[in-house]
């Protein structure tokens with residue numbers, strides 16, 4: 032007998048809003064995976080992976096692109112190619128490369144991280160801040176700052192979008208100061224759809240770009256790192272070194288190609304996030320207005336709130352000390368409405384309890400619920 036499949040969302044199962052990575056491959060993806068034309072991509076090139084890489088390079092406006100199993104590996108490959116041991120690199124505070132990649136930027140790529148405050152709005156740094164941080168050549172004992180690593184959308188800032196002119200201004204300032212520029216575009220598709228612009232308009236001035244197919248696009252696996260032809264040749268060597276060379280990867284690339292076909296669908300996720308945030312505000316939670324599909328809620332008791340949501344049947348994750356909820360393709364507007372009903376008002380204590388009149392057994396949703404506990408994630 033087949034084991035029962037965990038349900039992502041339904042009127043009776045938990046509504047899973049931990050991340051936009053929790054989606055299951057669609058029927059069309061699975062069919063494309065089954066039918067994919069493949070070959071050994073370590074010995075040569077897998078044709079479906081190559082098709083994906085060429086398409087991604089076209090979308091991003093780069094010479095070429097290379098499939099990687101994860102976004103973390105794509106970022107690491109870029110940083111390894113840009114940094115020499117002991118070089119300093121700049122990134123907006125809270126960037127994934129600073130906070131959620133186990134320090135690989137330092138201990139594998141050799142970079143000394145320097146977080147920059149968001150002086151140009153949430154998730155964004157200004158050209159002036161980059162110029163100041165890049166500095167000039169100092170005394171012989173000072174670090175060389177050689178790289179700026181941007182992130183669009185910025186996950187920890189709540190999926191905030193950097194517009195083409197803002198991005199180009201910061202990238203130009205970095206280049207003028209002699210820095211190379213890497214763009215962590217794990218959710219660059221989300222930014223492009225939110226702005227209604229082609230993704231390539233958001234990569235101007237970047238030497239390398241990393242994008243993910245498993246976040247919002249619904250593919251089960253995969254990212255790409257893109258840049259010049261020379262960079263991609265070197266990236267292929269680094270990927271192999273890191274154990275990321277796969278053989279018949281076309282099976283995975285096929286799902287990513289289908290994911291790219293449905294990129295415009297991300298607008299629905301952004302709309303669901305706005306609906307969710309508005310409903311939360313009506314219930315007294317201090318959720319802002321999301322620019323994409325990430326809803327952050329600052330709360331006094333993070334663990335307690337995550338537990339309360341899970342007990343009520345809404346799975347959330349933590350991000351930068353806040354509760355994070357992320358609508359995705361596998362949740363409907365009805366699921367969002369159900370999630371709001373389950374979460375309820377910020378202070379759920381019934382009046383009788385507040386007056387100290389409640390008897391034993393009243394008031395705890397925990398005791399009533401059998402829902403799965405949340406896991407802390409930072410995807």
Ligand SMILES: Cc1ncc(COP(=O)(O)O)c(C=O)c1O
Pocket residue numbers: 100101102103104106127128182184186215217218243245246254409410
């Ligand atoms: C902004 C950002 N960059 C990189 C990554 C890493 O991607 P992966 O989980 O595929 O390693 C993530 C994951 O969520 C992310 O949000």
